[in-house]
Amino acid sequence: MKILSGAEVDAAVDDIALIDRLERLFRDGCEMPPRHHHTLAAPDGPASADATLLLMPAWTRQSANGGGGRIGIKLVTVFPDNGRKSLPSIYGQYLLLDGTTGAPLALLDGTTLTTRRTACASGLASRYLSRPDAQSLLMIGTGALAPHLVRVHAKIRPIQRVAIWGRDAGKAERLVRELATSLPVGLGRPIAVEAVADRRSAVADADVVSCATLSKAPLVEGDWLREGQHLDLVGAYRPDMRESDDTAVRRACLYVDTRAGALKEAGDIAQPLASGAIREGDIVADLFELARGQRTGRASGDQASITLFKSVGAALEDLAAAELAFDAG
Structure with missing residues (x-):
């Protein structure tokens, strides 16, 4: 063995x-x-x-x-x-x-x-859901998953600018220094990385927003979003956790890794379902349906839709x- x-x-x-x-x-x-x-x-x-x-x-x-x-x-x-x-x-x-x-x-x-497969599941979703010309990424969270998510998103899309936001500014700065060394490796292009303090402005500026936190309160508000963005919500794996508010999930086209997991365990889906802010039918597809061609992601040339992918992880x-x-x- x-x-x-x-x-x-x-x-x-x-x-x-x-x-x-x-x-x-x-x-x-x-x-x-x-x-x-x-x-x-x-x-x-x-x-x-x-x-x-x-x-x-x-x-x-x-x-x-x-x-x-x-x-x-x-x-x-x-x-x-x-x-x-x-x-x-x-x-x-x-x-x-x-x-x-x-x-x-x-x-x-x-x-x-776990870190590798979680980041790559977000990368798979991004293939279907983010704009092919996405150039800027905001990473919310500075834990073990953050550098992997940044790297994978930068491999899927031509990311040129990365902003890091964390509750602990020191951890955000350390992640910036780590990425400044590791991120260009294998990508063949320079990427600018910086820590940011203003989360609202950083969300508005980003083409892709990735969150990997244990937050119980929304970190991304729907009023901050603009057309064409892709939200990648990886943290908040329990029903009592949340990274987005009701306005964000109402504005976005909703996708999940698995319907069974997201409906039961993901606070970003379960809470607005319980409150009536969204319905189960508002979830456009899961990764099974996207991979099988049963449902479609972002249409070619679609620069307006806001897409939201909620990952809770799957044994597959x-x-x-x-x-x-x-x-x-």
Whole structure:
């Protein structure tokens, strides 16, 4: 059995190759039971400090001749207060099994796997939803996902300017310095990166706005938006979290990674549904429907629509990334 560290997973996974594999697996489908979601109450402190345990299984079907097929399960813990201890909020491990025999194939670092597949799911959505000429990106959030999201968006669209906003200005500046060194690598063009303090102006200026936070209050307001923008909402993975307000979701054409996950778990979708601000029918498509051509994303030449993609994560995405890392490693 292979054991792949975070560094080995990172080295084995190419962004564009993973985006292509995600698209293929969303098109072909796999078995994906609902994730197991358990709250781990904090011994001391408010409910906001409660941790989360996630178990996410998925498997592909064997062919008629008995070949192929893999089984995977991810175990993830989310401890929101870890940032105060200079630790990641998310830890995870991924077990990949042979779909024919059940034999273990690999144990992969699930934390790195999660960041890579999450960023690439946003990249896949951007292929369908952002304007092909998008040149400016605002990254809201400075956590572990932020540099990956910036890099992937810059590979999908000809991004020339990146603005970083974070609650902690020092973290935003550190991310700017990191990206100034790492971002141009492999892109073949210089990209200007700066930290910003005025979130409202930064949202209005950006062609693509990506959010990856644990916020419980909206960070992007619909009144700040302009025609042609694409919103990529990656954080707020629980019903009590939120990165956009009702006006934003009402103004936008809504897309999700999976309908089942977004309707149940994503505060940016679940809360406005509960209040009546939107209806289930307002969700145009999920990644299954886009990949299969059953629904369309942004039409060619559409410079006016505001698109919003809400990601909550899916076990299918982990399986695609684990298979890619295992095959490449």
